[in-house]
Amino acid sequence: MHNHLAFDIIIEGGTVIDGSKAPRFMADVGIREGKIGAIGDLSACDAAQRINAHGKVVAPGFIDSHTHDDQAVLSKPDMTFKISQGVTTVVTGNCGISIAPLRPDSDLPSPLNLLEDTQNPRFSTFKDYLDALRQSPSAVNVAAMVGHSTLRVMTMSSLERAADPAEIIAMSRLLDEALAAGAIGISTGTYYPPAAHAPTQEIIDVCQPLKGSGALYVTHMRDEADNTLTSLEETFFIGRELNSPVVISHHKLMRPQNFGKSAITLPIIQKAMKCQCISLDCYPYNASSTMLHTDPNRLQGRILISSSEPHPEQAGRDLDDIAAEWAIDKVDAARRLQPASAIYFGMDEADVQNILAFDETMIGSDGIPSGEKPHPRLWGTFPRVLGHYSRDLKLFPLETAVWKMTGLTARNFNLPQRGTLVIGNYADIVIFDPLTVRDAADYENSTAPAKGIEVVIVNGEVSWLHGTHLGTRAGQVITRAMNG
Ligand code: ZN
Ligand code: CU
Numbered sequence: 001m002h003n004h005l006a007f008d009i010i011i012e013g014g015t016v017i018d019g020s021k022a023p024r025f026m027a028d029v030g031i032r033e034g035k036i037g038a039i040g041d042l043s044a045c046d047a048a049q050r051i052n053a054h055g056k057v058v059a060p061g062f063i064d065s066h067t068h069d070d071q072a073v074l075s076k077p078d079m080t081f082k083i084s085q086g087v088t089t090v091v092t093g094n095c096g097i098s099i100a101p102l103r104p105d106s107d108l109p110s111p112l113n114l115l116e117d118t119q120n121p122r123f124s125t126f127k128d129y130l131d132a133l134r135q136s137p138s139a140v141n142v143a144a145m146v147g148h149s150t151l152r153v154m155t156m157s158s159l160e161r162a163a164d165p166a167e168i169i170a171m172s173r174l175l176d177e178a179l180a181a182g183a184i185g186i187s188t189g190t191y192y193p194p195a196a197h198a199p200t201q202e203i204i205d206v207c208q209p210l211k212g213s214g215a216l217y218v219t220h221m222r223d224e225a226d227n228t229l230t231s232l233e234e235t236f237f238i239g240r241e242l243n244s245p246v247v248i249s250h251h252k253l254m255r256p257q258n259f260g261k262s263a264i265t266l267p268i269i270q271k272a273m274k275c276q277c278i279s280l281d282c283y284p285y286n287a288s289s290t291m292l293h294t295d296p297n298r299l300q301g302r303i304l305i306s307s308s309e310p311h312p313e314q315a316g317r318d319l320d321d322i323a324a325e326w327a328i329d330k331v332d333a334a335r336r337l338q339p340a341s342a343i344y345f346g347m348d349e350a351d352v353q354n355i356l357a358f359d360e361t362m363i364g365s366d367g368i369p370s371g372e373k374p375h376p377r378l379w380g381t382f383p384r385v386l387g388h389y390s391r392d393l394k395l396f397p398l399e400t401a402v403w404k405m406t407g408l409t410a411r412n413f414n415l416p417q418r419g420t421l422v423i424g425n426y427a428d429i430v431i432f433d434p435l436t437v438r439d440a441a442d443y444e445n446s447t448a449p450a451k452g453i454e455v456v457i458v459n460g461e462v463s464w465l466h467g468t469h470l471g472t473r474a475g476q477v478i479t480r481a482m483n484g
């Protein structure tokens with residue numbers, strides 16, 4: 001007799017937090033053909049596999065709204081640093097940098113070179129990149145953006161100036177191609193040298209293909225320190241000119257003289273949200289991480305080296321100590337370490353908490369998956385929000401914490417059938433222990449896997465089981481939804 005099982009998997013007896021911010025409830029969750037088939041009492045139903053979730057929370061897989069995993073999803077396809085946190089979808093191409101489209105030969109400026117894996121060939125079109133991902137899927141779903149700095153590197157003979165009309169047309173055309181291939185938007189990083197000379201109008205001109213496409217304008221703003229308010233105005237203006245949804249990346253206020261200013265920026269953002277589509281994300285740490293700067297202005301405060309190509313042995317050390325040992329000043333030391341990345345202790349914890357607790361703030365790791373001593377956010381972001389900020393500090397209820405990393409993010413990035421546990425949605429699911437979930441990575445042990453993430457399911461396939469990666473690579477490429 002043929003035994004037609006009702007479900008492939010039934011998750012039994014868990015507490016469902018469905019990603020919509022609704023209160024938790026007890027229910028079984030049935031998975032069939034990669035989708036959520038039923039939520040309720042399924043004790044009478046057959047299943048090929050049953051997973052016991054008594055005492056555990058069953059939630060949508062986390063969506064990392066801000067990543068630099070463009071290359072990692074190809075070269076580290078198990079994506080253990082994300083799967084082990086319960087992340088099932090990553091948004092790539094942030095801060096103006098994406099690994100496609102790029103020329104095969106050119107030298108990449110910082111911070112583009114942080115994404116580079118010299119073992120891997122480059123992709124001259126965005127479509128080639130997405131096709132490569134479809135051909136060899138990673139463990140997580142990918143929603144990819146194209147970077148404005150990447151387009152500049154692709155089209156401009158010099159990055160030290162504004163683009164000329166022909167270069168603007170060329171960039172616009174490449175954006176158009178990326179959108180046609182399925183990019184969910186474009187990101188800018190005018191804070192960084194490759195795009196610092198791009199005026200507001202260049203961005204508006206290049207981004208014309210966004211109009212009416214539903215694609216996002218995502219930005220690492222020009223300034224997150226003394227001129228944050230001006231940068232917010234520029235960001236809102238660009239969004240209005242393009243009539244596009246805007247994402248303010250990793251909102252923060254750098255340097256002591258700006259501490260406390262989230263009390264000013266958040267009401268401004270909230271007010272602008274009433275008139276145009278704006279969202280924002282944040283990582284749960286008061287230190288940032290990016291390329292190692294050589295501009296003395298950007299070398300203030302404590303700086304920890306995370307990676308250095310010529311001096312990998314210096315990873316994990318303070319720039320001041322390295323400079324002292326080499327008997328040179330820290331700007332020269334920073335030059336000697338290039339290309340390199342670093343951690344900057346430049347934020348106020350009270351601002352971080354204020355921004356995290358702001359109702360509309362999504363959680364994004366901004367993790368940089370390279371180097372010996374990455375910022376701990378690469379391995380710890382999501383469990384840190386669940387454990388440290390929600391459970392221990394009670395910054396917001398667990399339902400809100402989950403929403404900030406699932407339903408809210410799927411809504412803002414327009415990722416259909418993701419982010420909530422609803423019948424018919426993709427079965428991206430995490431089961432975690434609400435009592436023990438926590439981040440374990442810190443600035444010393446920066447790659448320690450989080451605790452309390454018990455099971456991770458991606459598109460209906462179990463990928464992580466009680467601390468073990470099963471080698472499953474069920475991630476899909478999520479392309480832009482046309483109903484935007
Ligand atoms: Zn950034
Ligand atoms: Cu970033």
